[in-house]
Amino acid sequence: MEITIGVIVVTRSRGFFETGLSVLSDIRGEVFQQVSLDADIEFEEKLPSTHPVYEEARDKAVRFLGKRKERISMRVIQADSLERAQDKILQTPLLGANFQVGMVYVDYADPQFEDLAPQQIDMQLQTFYTTLRQADIPVFQSSFSTVVYTLPQRPRIRHQPMEYIERQLPDDRSLLQADLLCLWMDFFEMSYANRRVKPTARVLPHNTLGEHLINFLSERAGSEWLGFYFTGSLVSNMINHLEQEAERRNVLLLRGPSEHSLACGAMANWQLYRRPFMIVVTSGMIDEFKGTIANLREARAQGFIVCAENRHDQWFAFQGTVSAEEDSREVIKARGLPCLYLNDVDRLQEDLQKAMELYDAKRGPVVLLATQAVLEACSRFDIAYPPAPKAASDIIPESVQPVLDQVMSLLNNGPDKLVWQCGAMDDEELELTLSIAERAGVALVDSLTYPGSVPKFRHCQRNRNYLGTLAVYGYSPRVYNFLHTNDKMNPQSEQCLFFIKSKLHQVSTPFSDGRLQRKLQIVQLTENPEHISPYTDFPLVLEHKQFLRYVDQHLAPSSELVARRYEAIASVPDSPSDMASRLPTTPMTPNYFFARLNKLMEKLIVEHGYDYTGLYDVGRCGISAVRNLARTRRGFSGWYGRALMGDALMASISLAFTSPSNVVAFIGDGAKGLTPDVLPSLLENALSYPGRMNRNLTIFYFCNGGHSVINTYQERILFNYTSRQMRLVNVTDQDWEDELGGLSFTSRTLTTFDPAALTSALLRPGCVNLFSVMVSHNNEGDGISLATATGWQRDPATQPQAETKAETATGTDTETDKESAQPVV
Numbered sequence: 001m002e003i004t005i006g007v008i009v010v011t012r013s014r015g016f017f018e019t020g021l022s023v024l025s026d027i028r029g030e031v032f033q034q035v036s037l038d039a040d041i042e043f044e045e046k047l048p049s050t051h052p053v054y055e056e057a058r059d060k061a062v063r064f065l066g067k068r069k070e071r072i073s074m075r076v077i078q079a080d081s082l083e084r085a086q087d088k089i090l091q092t093p094l095l096g097a098n099f100q101v102g103m104v105y106v107d108y109a110d111p112q113f114e115d116l117a118p119q120q121i122d123m124q125l126q127t128f129y130t131t132l133r134q135a136d137i138p139v140f141q142s143s144f145s146t147v148v149y150t151l152p153q154r155p156r157i158r159h160q161p162m163e164y165i166e167r168q169l170p171d172d173r174s175l176l177q178a179d180l181l182c183l184w185m186d187f188f189e190m191s192y193a194n195r196r197v198k199p200t201a202r203v204l205p206h207n208t209l210g211e212h213l214i215n216f217l218s219e220r221a222g223s224e225w226l227g228f229y230f231t232g233s234l235v236s237n238m239i240n241h242l243e244q245e246a247e248r249r250n251v252l253l254l255r256g257p258s259e260h261s262l263a264c265g266a267m268a269n270w271q272l273y274r275r276p277f278m279i280v281v282t283s284g285m286i287d288e289f290k291g292t293i294a295n296l297r298e299a300r301a302q303g304f305i306v307c308a309e310n311r312h313d314q315w316f317a318f319q320g321t322v323s324a325e326e327d328s329r330e331v332i333k334a335r336g337l338p339c340l341y342l343n344d345v346d347r348l349q350e351d352l353q354k355a356m357e358l359y360d361a362k363r364g365p366v367v368l369l370a371t372q373a374v375l376e377a378c379s380r381f382d383i384a385y386p387p388a389p390k391a392a393s394d395i396i397p398e399s400v401q402p403v404l405d406q407v408m409s410l411l412n413n414g415p416d417k418l419v420w421q422c423g424a425m426d427d428e429e430l431e432l433t434l435s436i437a438e439r440a441g442v443a444l445v446d447s448l449t450y451p452g453s454v455p456k457f458r459h460c461q462r463n464r465n466y467l468g469t470l471a472v473y474g475y476s477p478r479v480y481n482f483l484h485t486n487d488k489m490n491p492q493s494e495q496c497l498f499f500i501k502s503k504l505h506q507v508s509t510p511f512s513d514g515r516l517q518r519k520l521q522i523v524q525l526t527e528n529p530e531h532i533s534p535y536t537d538f539p540l541v542l543e544h545k546q547f548l549r550y551v552d553q554h555l556a557p558s559s560e561l562v563a564r565r566y567e568a569i570a571s572v573p574d575s576p577s578d579m580a581s582r583l584p585t586t587p588m589t590p591n592y593f594f595a596r597l598n599k600l601m602e603k604l605i606v607e608h609g610y611d612y613t614g615l616y617d618v619g620r621c622g623i624s625a626v627r628n629l630a631r632t633r634r635g636f637s638g639w640y641g642r643a644l645m646g647d648a649l650m651a652s653i654s655l656a657f658t659s660p661s662n663v664v665a666f667i668g669d670g671a672k673g674l675t676p677d678v679l680p681s682l683l684e685n686a687l688s689y690p691g692r693m694n695r696n697l698t699i700f701y702f703c704n705g706g707h708s709v710i711n712t713y714q715e716r717i718l719f720n721y722t723s724r725q726m727r728l729v730n731v732t733d734q735d736w737e738d739e740l741g742g743l744s745f746t747s748r749t750l751t752t753f754d755p756a757a758l759t760s761a762l763l764r765p766g767c768v769n770l771f772s773v774m775v776s777h778n779n780e781g782d783g784i785s786l787a788t789a790t791g792w793q794r795d796p797a798t799q800p801q802a803e804t805k806a807e808t809a810t811g812t813d814t815e816t817d818k819e820s821a822q823p824v825v
Contacts, residue, residue: 003098004073005192006089011107012080016149017041019173020105022048023181024074026058031065032074038088039078051174054181061185070192075099082106082128090135100138103187104128105180106148109169114151118161119687119741121148125163144187157683157740206378207241209342209370212352213278213304214245216359216385225276225303226269226658227253228262232282234308234372239280252692254654254685257676259288264647265654266365267292268636270301271424272613273658277303277365283310284319286328286367295641297337297364304355309369311343322369329369338363342370345377356386392543396550400542404550407523407538411440412557415494415521416564417482418442421470421508422453423501424634425544432548433500434458437465440557441565442498445470445479448507448623449640451616452631457605460632467569472507473639473709474627475783477795481572487790489519496521501544504533507639510786576628577795578781587776588753590621590702594628594782596753601762602630608763612662613655617648619668620708621700621775624782633661638671646675652699653681657689662696662762669703669728679745682768686741693743698762698769703730704777709784716779716788732772743768750774 007024011017017039024035026048048054079085089101104125108116129141146164153168160166165183170176217225227246229239246253256262259281266277281288286307293305309328310317321328322341332339338358342351358366396404411418420442422433433454437444444454444463448471456466468476483490497520502508504524509516516522516535524536525547532539540547581595604610614635616622622638636655638648649672652665678699686693706726714720735748746761747770761769781788788794 002071002073003100004075005100005102007074007076007102008085008089008104009076009078009107010080010082010085010105011078012041012110013107014041014043015173016107016109016169016176017078018043018046019048019176020180021076022046023177023184024076027061027065027181029062029065031068031070032072034073036073036075037078038075038092040080040084041078048177049174051172051178054174054178057178057181057185061181064185064189068193072192082124086128086131089132089137100140101132102140102145102191103184104146105183106146106164107169109149109151111151114153116150117740118159118166119690122161122163129163140187140191142187142190144183144190147183156736156738157745159683159687205237205241206380207238207375208348208377208379208381209306209352209368209374210238210241210245212383213306213355214242214249214251215383216356217276217278217304218249218251219385220388221276223250224273225251225278226266226654227251227278227280228265228654229253229255229280230259230262230282230285232285232308234375235280235282235306238306238375242278242280252657252689254657255688256650256653256681257678258650259285260290260292260646261650261653261676261678261681263289263292263296264650266303267296267299267301267647268615268651268655269658270296270303271299271640272634272636272655274426275658277301278306279303279365280306281308282319283308283317284321286321286332286369291642291644292647293337293365294335295644295647297335298641299364300362301365302359302362303365304359305365305367306375307367307369308375309341309343309371311371311373312341332367336363337365337367339367339369342368342374345373345379348374348377348379349381349383352383356383360386360389392546394546394549396542396546400540403538403540404542404547407540408551408554410496410523410538411442411551411555412561414561415496416561417490417495417568418498418565419445419467419470419479419482419495420454420498420500421445421447421502422450423447423544424450425453425501429544429548430454432545432552434463434465436548436551436555439562440555441465441562441569443467443482443565443569445476446631447471448474448616448626449505449637450634451614451626451637452634455632455634456630457602457632460605460609464566465569467572468574469627469783470509471626471783472510473784474623475510476627477577477781477783477789478572478574480783480789481795482568489515492519492521496523498523498525499536500525500547502526503531504535507643510783573795575795576781578791578793580778580780580793581628584753585776587704587751587774589778589780590624590704590708590775591628591778591781593753593773593775594621594624596755597758598629600755600758604759604762605630605632610662610762612664613659615648615652615655615663615665615667617665617667617671618643618645619670619702620704620712620777620782620784621668621702622648622666622671623709623784625666627783645671649675649678649699652697653678653685656682656697656768657685657692659695663698664762665697665699667699667701668708669701669705669730670707672701673728679768679770683740686743690742693768694766696762696765696767696769698771701770701772702775703732703772704775705730706777708777711777712779712784716785730772742766746770748772 077088132139148164149167149169227242262279269275310320312322316323329339340351340355355366444465445467446453446469468479470479522536523538525540529541576595578591580589580591611632616626617638636651649667655663705728711722711726732749738745744767749772751774
């Protein structure tokens, strides 16, 4: 059956149209015997220009077409716009039932089109093709079917269009001829000469593995789970299915510059919002998640990591990790992650059932190593998805009750100083904690790994129970002074530390093992009995909400005790205490910058209702941000788990699109140098979800030219000179501004603190700020070391206290006695 191919030419240029006609006339031959024209423009038929490149391309095309048996008519439809071309096709009944829209050439090499962004042209073409399909007109739409010519451009931000081939119109007519011919032949070879391709709507094949993982996650979390992928040949079909289903189900599907960045995004969104996830990557990429995959296990994050893998009997497969010489499954097992090897399509139903059981075991994400046959399986079968596990009962186990009674006595009867360091909490847990603290006079602290677990401001109101940060680095002077008098730890009888939802990791406090064991009274709450520390005096193995609800119901301290507790909190000043925070040197010290930024942020919170999620990377300035800045909600810390430089920066790519608040990231030059540039991935996600990022993302890159924490260890603790191992090189760029996908982008270098400019930048919605802050290295303050806790710049902790017998027996009890035992990154 003879068909008629429609060649659509959108142009206002006579020369462009005549050049295209000359090419078609030059290759008509036996295949294209009939060519009819429908043109609004006046034209003349001209011979092609001579050029060796064109002539070689023509000869190869004629030779290829001469071997074809098809007999195809061609109708060239010219119009000055896509809308006009569309109307011509729809309103011309003479085209007949065998008419099919083929190649589309669009000439936008005209000044009136130079402001059109690629995504706008994409939308025009989507509308054009969709309208034709809705009218039941067959369309060959593919990666080869549409080309758009534009004027020469050199945009700062460039990206690949989704609906067309991008070309700049050449000045040389003969080169345009050759290009038009090559584009036509590529299209013809990949459509009419390819029997597998039909002019129908885009219908993607079914994908069994993707279908059931998507259904399971959707059943558990609705549209609140997240999809991540990094493409590869073996997983590309599954990713197509994932994209199609994610759009249909309103699930967010995010990308990043590396597999590692996907794990960081999954980690941050699990910690902050408990959003489960699916990550899809190709062969051999299981190692690219770095130590973040161990952090996902540590956080008991729930999700699936699908990684392509070779058959076990394949002879040393390309990118394979299961062979006679290695087995990545052993590595995954050693990390404590659940893993399944999916290599049998006939067993896929059983394997999926097992994967879902492992998901509910909460041992971390389930790794699925899948062979090509499984990844491309399209069989259909039903699975009874297991119901979500039931929430824990509020009934207190008998074995726990005696310790819980002792803990309630501490809350209701003394001592005068109670400090709660809180782990990750959901909204209900936070509200219960704040209520208990307010009624009992409990001092609340957050930590380096969970900054903002209890915020300084809640609903724009100051939280009077918030004391500061307690951690191995970045501990607040107010917290130090609360726990000490005259630089000596207060007696156990006068204070007690609660570690809520905590393993009591080494990173939790700046205190040595001996001090934790002998000098502090410790309550620890955890769900896992294996996590009870050797320093704990009152171990509570309970679900967090169980504990909080029990305390809430049985809390009954006297008003006199509560008053004394608030008096103790009020007795320690809320100040950075060091002189460096007040001295405007050039370059700025971190102390000065963060003291000024905190003052500005507190003003924005109170006066403008400013709300933000902080991202804190591993390094001196990440510590400074945790210690010095007021928070309105919990943030994400790269110090969690393995303390991996760059994890917080990589997490910003996804949190920019999932956070309910503004996002502010604090990144050192060391972390920035370890990771890819986040900007291209932010842009790509913004193009895919226009309007989704309607708040503000600000990334502060702190450039002090060195690994500052290690510098402090060498200079302040070991009294050594700095050396090459700590040096970093910073290269500054010119300031610039641009827009894309409805977002504004600003990149600037900051050498001074400008409160007006920063206020404007932080409050501007739909904006990405990239600020490189020039700061110096110093060893003062910011809780980098207990050795600085008693320095000359510090505000004294001079609360009266009595010595205990233990302190008298061991002599002077200053915190700097065994400073060298403190761990350093």
